[in-house]
Structures are given as structure tokens and as C-alpha cells.
Amino acid sequence: MIKFNVPPVTGKELKYISEAIENEKICGDGDFTKKCNKWMEDKFHILKALLTTSCTHATEMAALLLKIKPGDEVIMPAYTFVSTADAFVMRGATVVFVDIRPDTMNIDETLIEAAITDKTKAIVPVHYAGVGCEMDTIMELGKKYHIAVVEDAAQGMMASYKGKALGTIGDFGCYSFHETKNYSMGEGGALLIREEKYIEDAEIIREKGTNRSKFFRGQIDKYTWMEAGSSYLPSDMNAAYLWAQLELAEEINQNRLKNWDRYFERLSGLADKGYITLPYVPDECQHNAHMFYIKTKDLEERTKLIDFLRDNGVWAVFHYIPLHSAPAGQKYGIFSGEDKYTTTESERLLRLPMYYNLKSDDIDYIVELITKFYV
């Protein structure tokens, strides 16, 4: 049986978790959390990175920092994970869905301007599969209309657009370290902050509305309740797990890219003959092999292929049901313009097994099965 996902393990996770225990500091903002934050800041050239309990929570923090309130509108693709919308819906905002580009499955940047109204407070591009959205266009729109840009870079760590790390381009960037992502701590995430003016509020929101971070740095004598906040900081034991992965981030990335390339090369014959469509990575994007997907002719063919692969011991899965067709999407969202590609393209997409240390032989076997299915 070839699993769809295996959480990344590098070998040092238990050692670091033991260290956290020996340090007698297992709650939030211990040594490992600080190391992870600094690693992201240095590696991605971002002013501030704060480890959080999830990407969902990092996005909630962005919504709080932007003071999103009932009546505000937030633009995002309908083809995304529920968290992208949840974080803003929790603040009472209306979600405005925009169609995706069929080539990258990312928000179609040319349709965003038409969705902007005087209630629009944020644009939330989602870097699907770790392939960057057309960020120059999106940032220009943000500037022109004074709208914040929050990157859902849950899948995007270690990927870049025009040389800039995904997550560091918008006003805020949100990473996920869920076990299904390239780098993991079980459940976890990070909020990336580009501007000084948000840092103090972010630290307060993350620490139950208190200025405890300042207190620990010795900047104040007592800490107190400053604002409405929550508890968005992860345990240092989880950060210890993540640290083992960040230390080997380049190696994990190269390993995944090698596997991605192997799939791509070996499936290109089928794509050339028109049986399937392979992923597209624009020249200005360096991806991180977060996922490998193919597109079948339609939903019916995809269902048959999934069954065929499962019967032969391979777990392949489809992805998001577009949010505008879900009950909550209908309640909290509206679709701007026409759903030309979101539904049809999502019905064609099939994700193949992809994880750190997936074996080449397994990839070859999967390719062989897909070839057998078509030819």
C-alpha cells in the first residue's frame, strides 16, 4: 500500500522534544519557538515571524490585526481550504469568491479588480500547491485601493515568486505546519509580518491580549491585559519537532522536488498524447513540490482512476470542493463574476502520493498504473 501522505520525520525530533522537557520549558515561546521564528526571519528576510498553533490561527490573527468587522468584504478564490474563509467569516466579514486560473489553480488576478467595492478590506491569494499567485498585480491592486493583502501560504514555505519567499510579499503571510504540509509540527503555523506597526499588536493578540512578550523581554515590570486576544502560541514541544525539520529544510525540499520532477518527466508522454494535464509552474515562480497533481478529462474519469489506483494499492485523493458550493459558502459568501473554471477544473484534479522520502520505485509503480489505465 502506498499512502497518500506520510508526516515528515528527520530523526532528531525526539531528541529535541526531550531537550524541551529537560529545559523545563514546554509551554509557548521557549527556546525552540524562538529558534524557529528566527530561522524564518533570517531565511525569508521578513521583519517578524511568529509561530502559531495553526495556519488557520495565523489567518485569524491577520483578520484581527486588520480589524475586520461585520459588513467588510474579503476577496479570495473559491478553490481553497475552508480556513482561508473561516478566519474572516469569524469576524463577520462577507467572503467574495473569484474564479481561478485553470493553469495554476490560483486566483485569476485579472478578475480581482471587478470584485472590489468600497467595503473590500482584504485580498487573500492562496498559493496552491506552493506555486505563487501573480503577486505583482495583486500588490498593485492592494496599493491602488488601500486594501490589505494576506497571503495564504499554508502550502508555500520554501517557494518563491520573483525571488521573494511566498508569505513575505503581502502585508501578512500565513504558513501551515500541519502534518500534511512539507514541514510539520503536528498542528502549527506561523504569521509573517512585514511592517513594524503590526508587531506589538500581534504579540498582544497571540498572548491572550496581554503584553507578556514585552514583559519577558524585560521591557516592562508587569504585564497586563491590553486588548481582546486569544492563545495562538504553540507548545515548545511542538516547536522542537518543527526545529528538526527546519534544520534540514533544504534537504527535504530537494528530496520533494526530485520526486516531483520524476513524476513530471515520466507522465509527460501521457500528457503529450492528451490523456492528462500536468501542473504548470510560471517562469517567475519557484515551487516547493508541495503536491503533485494530474488532471483527468472529467469527474467521471477521475473517479474511475482513483478506484483503479486504490484497487492496486495506491492512495490518490481529490481536493477541495469549491467553497461557494458548500453550505457555509452559500451563507457567508458571494461569487463575483462567473464560475468558469473553479468547479470544472476542481473536478478534474487528482493528487498523487507525495511526501518526504517517497521512494522512486513507488513513483515508477504509480506512473505505470496510470499508463495502464489510459493506454
Ligand SMILES: *Cc1c(COP(=O)(O)O)cnc(C)c1O
Ligand atoms: C492546510 C491549509 C490551511 C490550514 O492550515 P492549518 O495549519 O491546518 O490551520 C489553510 N489554507 C490552505 C490553503 C491549506 O492548504
